[in-house]
Amino acid sequence: MKPKPFAKWMVGLSSTVFIGLAIGQLSVSSNGQSTTPVSTGDTYSNETTFPSQPTQGDSYDDEESDDDGGYYDDNDDEGWSEDDSSGFSQPSGNSDGRSSHSK
Amino acid sequence: MERQLYSMHNTIRFVTENQIPEEEWQEIERFFSYVDREWSRFAEASEVNRLNRLRIGETLSISLPLARLLKRSIRYFEQTEHYFSPFLLEQQQANGYRDSFPFHYATESERVGPPEITPFILEGLEVTRVGGGAIDLGGIGKGAAAMMVAQRLRKERRRGLIEAGGDVVVWSDETPWKIGITHPHTEEEIAEISLRQGAVATSNRIYRSWRVGERVNHHLLDGKTGRPIETPLIQVTASAPQLYEAEVMTKLAFQMTEQERQEKLFKWFPNGRLLLLDASGEIISEKKGECALWTG
Structure with missing residues (x-):
């Protein structure tokens, strides 16, 4: 845990909002009802593709990622x-x- | 071929056409061990609890699987108008759900309102707290773990099934899998769904319930009020292309009327299907544009 300068936090918040708007992930409201389908695999954006290796500038702690089995490499939306x-149907008894x- | 392990207080079944090799199986066991250690709200040193202890403006670097899950959870929170909320830990504790099941009696404590904004923002693996609210991943954590492993196993296997404590994800390029849906009281199968690829999740308000004085509380909370949902439904089963979606759909369905499900839920999840069991024993089947009394 580390404190983060307020200015950096504001930049982060702004960029997050901007990215959200840019990729259209935020709900579009009409008469108070959201009409945007929740994204599934075929429309999943690069925004959610995380790097499999630490990139320059990331404060990535190798020690913290050693034990997660490496299951973070894949975009688990792909193909689903x-x-x-x-x-639904009547049970067949051999599920x-x-x-x-x-x- | 079937292998099993125990994680997240549940038996996790893996059914594949060939035996999962030992080296790969050990990777899977390590992954679920990581999930138990870092995603649980009941493990004091978990990443989830370290995030919950952050003060506003503080940042924590977290593991990639949790970052992916948190990002997805935040997206569902925002896109479902907070019907789905992974930020109701304080409300769940006030409701009496402070310890891991099984327990039968609890006391309530003073309630606080649910967060009105997303409490955390993510930049890569860095999470910064920007508001009040605490994470309780609940069922979506179980679904996420199963989906992450399914995605890996599917790369080299034409056919597979993972069953994680009643959440099921399957894939097959030929014969469909048959998934039975059980009744919460009798545990007999009341319906079945066949699918080559996709997921099925079931939630009920019977199993995770406890007594507070003369009243029975359950764990299904309204995302907008943070209070236990008052509903005639006792169980909801959802099928969807992904387990994450099926999990979220069950939570939404409990909170919505039939009209709201058609106007909102099936707009957000147009490929989903629901099977709803109410307290009178009536079963309703719903999908986009359709609602019918289900008779099999």
């Missing part, structure tokens, strides 16, 4: 945008998996 479901709330 299809609507492939059959819809491969079960969906329920965890206890």
